[in-house]
Amino acid sequence: MSIRLSDLSACFEGVIPSIIATASADGMPNISYLSHVVRVDEEHVALSNQFFAKTAANVRANPHVTLILVDGFTGDQFLLDVGFVRAVDAGPLFDRIALQLKASSAQVGMSEVMRLRSADIFRVHGIEKVPSPVETVPGPAPRAPVSLPALSQAVRAIERQAEADEIIDSLLSGIRQVLGYRNALVLIRDSHRGSLVTTGSIGYERSGLGSEIAGGEGMIGAAAASGQTIKVSDMSRVRRFGEAIHQAAEASEDATRVVAFPQLAGAMSQIAVPMAARGNVTGVLFVESPERLAFREEDEAALEILAGQAAGALRASEREAAATEPRQALPPATPAVVGRTLRIAHHRMDDSVFIDGTYIVKGVAGALLRLMLEGHLGEGRSEFTNREMRLAVGARLPEIKDNLETRLLLLRRRLEEKQAPLRIVRVGRGRVRLEAEGALLLETAGE
Numbered sequence: 247m248s249i250r251l252s253d254l255s256a257c258f259e260g261v262i263p264s265i266i267a268t269a270s271a272d273g274m275p276n277i278s279y280l281s282h283v284v285r286v287d288e289e290h291v292a293l294s295n296q297f298f299a300k301t302a303a304n305v306r307a308n309p310h311v312t313l314i315l316v317d318g319f320t321g322d323q324f325l326l327d328v329g330f331v332r333a334v335d336a337g338p339l340f341d342r343i344a345l346q347l348k349a350s351s352a353q354v355g356m357s358e359v360m361r362l363r364s365a366d367i368f369r370v371h372g373i374e375k376v377p378s379p380v381e382t383v384p385g386p387a388p389r390a391p392v393s394l395p396a397l398s399q400a401v402r403a404i405e406r407q408a409e410a411d412e413i414i415d416s417l418l419s420g421i422r423q424v425l426g427y428r429n430a431l432v433l434i435r436d437s438h439r440g441s442l443v444t445t446g447s448i449g450y451e452r453s454g455l456g457s458e459i460a461g462g463e464g465m466i467g468a469a470a471a472s473g474q475t476i477k478v479s480d481m482s483r484v485r486r487f488g489e490a491i492h493q494a495a496e497a498s499e500d501a502t503r504v505v506a507f508p509q510l511a512g513a514m515s516q517i518a519v520p521m522a523a524r525g526n527v528t529g530v531l532f533v534e535s536p537e538r539l540a541f542r543e544e545d546e547a548a549l550e551i552l553a554g555q556a557a558g559a560l561r562a563s564e565r566e567a568a569a570t571e572p573r574q575a576l577p578p579a580t581p582a583v584v585g586r587t588l589r590i591a592h593h594r595m596d597d598s599v600f601i602d603g604t605y606i607v608k609g610v611a612g613a614l615l616r617l618m619l620e621g622h623l624g625e626g627r628s629e630f631t632n633r634e635m636r637l638a639v640g641a642r643l644p645e646i647k648d649n650l651e652t653r654l655l656l657l658r659r660r661l662e663e664k665q666a667p668l669r670i671v672r673v674g675r676g677r678v679r680l681e682a683e684g685a686l687l688l689e690t691a692g693e
Contacts, residue, residue: 249373251285254315254324258285259479259539260346261318266293268304268311276300282343283315286367291328294343295364305330311368314376318480318539323376328368335364345472392544396424397551404555409672410563410651411659414446417531417556422448424552425545427533429510432521432556433459434529434652435470439609442470442530445656447508454508455659456607466530469518473527475546477517479539499605503598515540519549521557528557528649564651567632567676586684588667592616593691601666610650611657613639618670618680619688632676654678 257264264280278301282294291313295302305311309330316323334340344362400420407413414432421430429449433442441458459466465476499505513534521529531553535541541549591600597612598605607615617638621627636650658670658678667683 249324249375251288251291251370251373254285254317254373255543256317256319256539257315257324258283259318261480261539262316262321264316265314266301266311267314268301269308270300270304271307276304280313281347283313284339284343284365286339290331290367290369291326292339292343292365292367294347294362295333295366305366313368322378325374325376326370327372327374328370331367331369333364333366339367340365341472342474345468345474345476389542392424392548397548400424400552401555404552404559407559408563408566408675410560410655411446413556413559413563414652414655417552418446418448420552421531421533421549425548427535427540429513429534431508431532432529433466433470433532434649434656435461435527436609436649436653442466443609443656444505444507445529445652445659450508450510452506452508453659453663454505455663456505456611456656457507458505459507465516465518466532469520470527470530473520473522473525475517475519475550477515477541477546479515479541481514481516500600500603503596503605503608510534510536512536514538517541517546517549519546519553521553521560523554523557523561526561528560529652531556560649560652564649567651568636569633569676586667587687588682588684589687589689590619590668591689591691592619595691601664601668604664604666606664606666607657607660609653610639611653611660614650614653615657615670616688616690618678619686622680622682623686623688628681629673629677629679632678 260282264283265277266280267275267277269275280293284292284294286292293313311328311330313326313328314323315326340362343365347362397420400416400423403420404413404416407416417432418430421427430447431444431454432446434445435441436443436458439458440461442461444454444457447453447455461467462471465478469476514536515538516532516534519531519533520527521531531549533541533549589602592598592612592615593608596608597610597616598608599612599615600606606612614635617635618630621630632650632654635654639650654670658672661669668686669681671679671681673679
């Protein structure tokens with residue numbers, strides 16, 4: 247039976263470097279390692295061109311080339327007889343390889359060294375399995391294909407939700423139920439701070455709610471900036487992503503105002519999927535697994551479908567909440583607990599908020615909490631609408647446009663997670679109520 251390129255999917259994950267063998271016009275051989283080999287279709291592969299000058303010259307002088315690909319699971323080797331067709335230095339294929347190269351090289355601190363010159367496309371004339379002198383390792387048992395009915399059900403579950411928390415929870419639930427992955431994060435873009443903020447998670451000892459990734463940092467930042475899915479299939483070859491972000495796991499949030507990014511000990515595969523609606527990336531879905539080569543092509547496609555559905559649902563939720571008309575404020579809530587005062591500190595420089603010395607949140611979420619506190623203390627109000635908060639915050643931060651619902655969600659969940667004596671309760675579409683277990687004292691700094 248002839249071997250097809252689609253049969254070699256584990257060879258294209260970059261787990262084990264491939265080898266390219268070329269010869270000069272006069273027959274002098276040369277061998278080099280390759281960073282990436284990508285299957286274009288059943289007849290073509292693309293190679294990342296970071297060749298030494300000799301290899302590049304040989305390919306141009308003698309287009310007949312041999313590749314050696316290695317299966318990352320079994321160790322089986324395959325010889326590919328290929329011929330150079332053309333080089334591309336722009337377009338979707340080039341961008342895809344360049345991003346993957348940037349993400350993986352950034353993990354080992356070489357993002358400024360490993361630059362893609364071009365994606366060289368070769369036609370595959372023949373594939374031959376290399377006989378092994380020893381018995382190779384058996385591959386993993388075949389996994390069941392993605393269930394289309396289960397995927398359809400997960401998509402409909404997301405579509406039925408109207409609130410940001412329900413949408414994010416349905417997305418994470420769908421990932422676990424349809425694909426079986428147990429560790430996942432949803433990060434929402436905060437254009438005001440130029441970062442991505444963890445707003446939902448499953449499978450971690452620490453939720454990581456409120457942890458941030460700089461806008462262009464690592465796989466997550468690259469996926470957000472490019473709008474393309476990026477994955478690493480064997481973390482044993484690169485520095486763990488968590489180590490490249492923040493070393494704040496042991497530091498106090500109250501001292502640093504930095505929430506530790508959640509980490510899966512022993513993660514071997516990671517994938518970052520942009521959450522985009524109508525071409526606008528609003529966040530990133532990040533999934534990791536303790537298994538090597540965990541994310542198959544169909545898994546990647548399923549994650550992109552779920553992430554896209556969630557992004558569209560969040561966009562619709564935001565618009566509906568923003569359109570909710572304010573109503574006359576209700577009388578103040580139940581009187582505060584006698585004898586107890588809640589000291590709330592707000593720092594204007596980063597809109598960070600502390601309650602009785604405990605760090606809660608910063609950024610737009612912190613500004614929203616201050617807005618509600620001022621309304622409560624100055625006007626005796628307890629209920630607020632998304633629309634009025636959008637207008638009030640936008641007056642001070644004109645660049646704030648979208649994702650107000652997810653900022654409120656982050657604020658509400660951080661208060662719950664810290665077991666704060668202050669709560670934000672959703673009481674209707676685009677409407678929340680502030681509840682406190684004592685008298686409020688708001689202190690501001692940096693005015």
